[in-house]
Amino acid sequence: MATYTPPLRDMQFIMHEVLNVMADLQAMPVHAEIDADTINAVLEEGGKFASEVLLPLNISGDTEGCTYDTASHAVTTPAGYKEAYAQYVDGGWAALSCEPEFGGQGLPLIVNQCFYEMMNSANQAWAMYPGLTHGAYAALETHGTPEQKAAYLHKMSSGEWTGTMCLTEPHCGTDLGLMRTKAEPQVDGSYKLTGNKIFISAGEHDLTSNIIHLVLARLPDAPPGIKGVSLFIVPKFLVNADGSLGARNGIYCGGLEHKMGIKSNVTAQIVLDGAVGTLVGQPNKGMQGMFVMMNAARLGVGNQSLGLTEVAFQNALAYAKERIQMRSLTGPKATDKPADPILVHPDVRRMLLTAKAYAEGGRALMCFSSMLLEKEHHHPDEAVRKESGELLAMLTPIVKAFITDNGWAATSGCLQVFGGHGYIKEWGMEQFVRDARINMIYEGTNTIQSLDLLGRKILGNNGATLKKFGKLIGTLVAEEGVNEKMAEFITPIAMLGEQMTKFTTELGFKGFQNPDEVGAAAVDYLRVAGHLVFGYFWARMAQVALRQIAAGNTDPFYVAKLQTARFYFAKLFPETTTLMRTARTGSKVLMDTDAALA
Numbered sequence: 001m002a003t004y005t006p007p008l009r010d011m012q013f014i015m016h017e018v019l020n021v022m023a024d025l026q027a028m029p030v031h032a033e034i035d036a037d038t039i040n041a042v043l044e045e046g047g048k049f050a051s052e053v054l055l056p057l058n059i060s061g062d063t064e065g066c067t068y069d070t071a072s073h074a075v076t077t078p079a080g081y082k083e084a085y086a087q088y089v090d091g092g093w094a095a096l097s098c099e100p101e102f103g104g105q106g107l108p109l110i111v112n113q114c115f116y117e118m119m120n121s122a123n124q125a126w127a128m129y130p131g132l133t134h135g136a137y138a139a140l141e142t143h144g145t146p147e148q149k150a151a152y153l154h155k156m157s158s159g160e161w162t163g164t165m166c167l168t169e170p171h172c173g174t175d176l177g178l179m180r181t182k183a184e185p186q187v188d189g190s191y192k193l194t195g196n197k198i199f200i201s202a203g204e205h206d207l208t209s210n211i212i213h214l215v216l217a218r219l220p221d222a223p224p225g226i227k228g229v230s231l232f233i234v235p236k237f238l239v240n241a242d243g244s245l246g247a248r249n250g251i252y253c254g255g256l257e258h259k260m261g262i263k264s265n266v267t268a269q270i271v272l273d274g275a276v277g278t279l280v281g282q283p284n285k286g287m288q289g290m291f292v293m294m295n296a297a298r299l300g301v302g303n304q305s306l307g308l309t310e311v312a313f314q315n316a317l318a319y320a321k322e323r324i325q326m327r328s329l330t331g332p333k334a335t336d337k338p339a340d341p342i343l344v345h346p347d348v349r350r351m352l353l354t355a356k357a358y359a360e361g362g363r364a365l366m367c368f369s370s371m372l373l374e375k376e377h378h379h380p381d382e383a384v385r386k387e388s389g390e391l392l393a394m395l396t397p398i399v400k401a402f403i404t405d406n407g408w409a410a411t412s413g414c415l416q417v418f419g420g421h422g423y424i425k426e427w428g429m430e431q432f433v434r435d436a437r438i439n440m441i442y443e444g445t446n447t448i449q450s451l452d453l454l455g456r457k458i459l460g461n462n463g464a465t466l467k468k469f470g471k472l473i474g475t476l477v478a479e480e481g482v483n484e485k486m487a488e489f490i491t492p493i494a495m496l497g498e499q500m501t502k503f504t505t506e507l508g509f510k511g512f513q514n515p516d517e518v519g520a521a522a523v524d525y526l527r528v529a530g531h532l533v534f535g536y537f538w539a540r541m542a543q544v545a546l547r548q549i550a551a552g553n554t555d556p557f558y559v560a561k562l563q564t565a566r567f568y569f570a571k572l573f574p575e576t577t578t579l580m581r582t583a584r585t586g587s588k589v590l591m592d593t594d595a596a597l598a
């Protein structure tokens with residue numbers, strides 16, 4: 001079975017030494033009282049919950065899966081899941097970063113994000129049951145009426161009820177404008193919803209007494225396409241005026257999907273059979289509310305792959321130290337043994353360091369993004385709120401797609417470290433690979449993320465947001481540009497920053513003449529942008545490590561950081577050169593291929 005040690009030291013390093021989050025947090029009145037010790041202590045306890053309660057259920061949950069009862073439409077989660085959920089609620093974990101106004105503890109979002117990283121490492125499929133609730137909570141908090149907030153938010157922040165997002169239909173996945181589910185207005189102001197949703201995560205389960213579905217549907221007079229989609233709250237059980245549960249609503253599970261990974265998380269077919277719902281926000285403006293949920297979920301999905309990358313790395317490293325095969329190319333190292341540990345082999349180190357560099361770079365980006373979200377909502381200065389929101393909008397597709405693509409490569413590489421044993425179920429590695437694969441698909445496929453980044457977020461505003469990130473790099477270059485020790489980290493990102501400006505203008509020009517040029521370059525572009533962002537954070541992490549070492553700190557943690565930073569810039573970052581080259585080959589090699597694809 002896989003083991004897991006919460007990476008608390010690295011979380012503390014990123015929060016307190018690299019990003020200095022306390023200064024930013026204390027500048028916001030809602031967090032003026034928070035201190036680093038509280039954050040560290042909460043995460044220490046959160047790590048115990050993940051490693052002691054959730055990890056032991058990971059393989060058993062995957063093997064057992066969820067069961068569906070056709071007669072009652074009920075779903076049973078694997079053994080131990082219900083008890084773990086009760087422990088999660090009793091421990092107050094659901095309320096961590098929810099607003100005190102709605103029963104939450106009001107802790108910074110970064111605490112919840114780090115806690116979720118650890119839960120994702122321990123058991124991604126389990127963590128999805130409470131995980132989706134946060135996005136639904138955020139959508140209702142932003143767009144719900146006072147009555148809706150009063151009816152739902154307390155129970156969702158306490159974890160008593162969970163939430164879902166119901167978008168996908170059999171004929172409508174990426175293209176939500178094709179949606180058919182109908183919502184008919186009733187005289188009492190409510191709506192009756194009819195239709196079929198598929199692939200709904202946590203769409204039915206036995207963990208809570210109620211499930212709050214956020215459903216997209218069309219009103220009878222709705223304009224065609226995405227501009228005619230509205231958002232509704234459709235609870236599994238109707239909620240009485242006093243908050244108690246009322247009648248069973250006409251929304252139920254019609255069956256479960258049998259899938260490659262996250263087997264212990266329910267993926268439900270959902271039938272709406274005249275289900276009672278209430279409108280969230282304005283008619284035909286449903287995507288506004290749903291986007292709050294989708295953006296939260298996109299960050300959450302990046303965090304899922306971060307968790308899997310970390311746990312896969314930890315297990316592969318431990319294995320590489322124990323497993324002995326062949327001798328080192330430079331002569332025997334473990335002379336008391338018949339062979340050397342496989343850690344002596346350069347390529348085994350490459351696979352391990354790739355996972356480590358992706359995990360630690362991803363963690364820095366996740367924490368930075370959580371702080372942007374926090375500032376967007378809570379910073380007293382309007383200009384900071386606006387700037388944070390714009391930067392986060394650009395980084396969100398990178399978090400979602402770059403971290404999940406990396407997670408797939410990293411978990412697969414870590415499986416490879418185990419050789420044939422990685423392919424065998426009992427070690428847990430093959431599950432990490434299977435679980436990581438969905439993260440590249442749901443919440444908008446990674447292709448769609450790349451189109452969002454290049455088409456909307458970058459070219460859509462003539463590269464203005466990219467320039468905002470460029471300013472961060474500029475500040476670092478100004479600080480460290482003359483420091484020879486930092487040159488190996490600063491020069492590559494400064495150069496890539498300059499190349500990207502030209503590269504982006506070039507793609508914008510080509511895309512203006514032929515939109516397929518954007519579609520053909522977008523995936524490569526997102527990876528280049530991902531490395532620009534990771535490169536920036538790796539340079540900042542190296543900066544802190546170098547300063548500590550120069551000050552005489554002998555903690556091997558800093559040496560490890562520097563070594564990993566060097567590996568990242570030597571072995572991973574240079575793929576940007578190839579990616580820009582392939583992006584520049586244009587759309588013709590893809591689109592002028594009718595004979596090849598006949």
Ligand SMILES: Cc1cc2nc3c(=O)[nH]c(=O)nc-3n(C[C@H](O)[C@H](O)[C@H](O)COP(=O)(O)OP(=O)(O)OC[C@H]3O[C@@H](n4cnc5c(N)ncnc54)[C@H](O)[C@@H]3O)c2cc1C
Nearest residue numbers: 165166167168172173174199200201267442443444445447
């Ligand atoms: C396990 C699981 C859990 C899920 N959970 C939920 C959930 O909780 N709620 C929910 O609503 N949905 C959920 N989904 C659905 C998921 O979000 C969709 O599967 C996803 O958005 C893709 O839609 P699709 O499967 O219909 O693929 P399609 O939209 O048919 O796409 C097929 C392929 O075409 C590509 N493509 C489509 N359009 C374009 C384009 N314009 N340019 C380039 N490429 C394009 C896609 O990238 C993809 O590779 C889940 C799915 C799974 C498998």
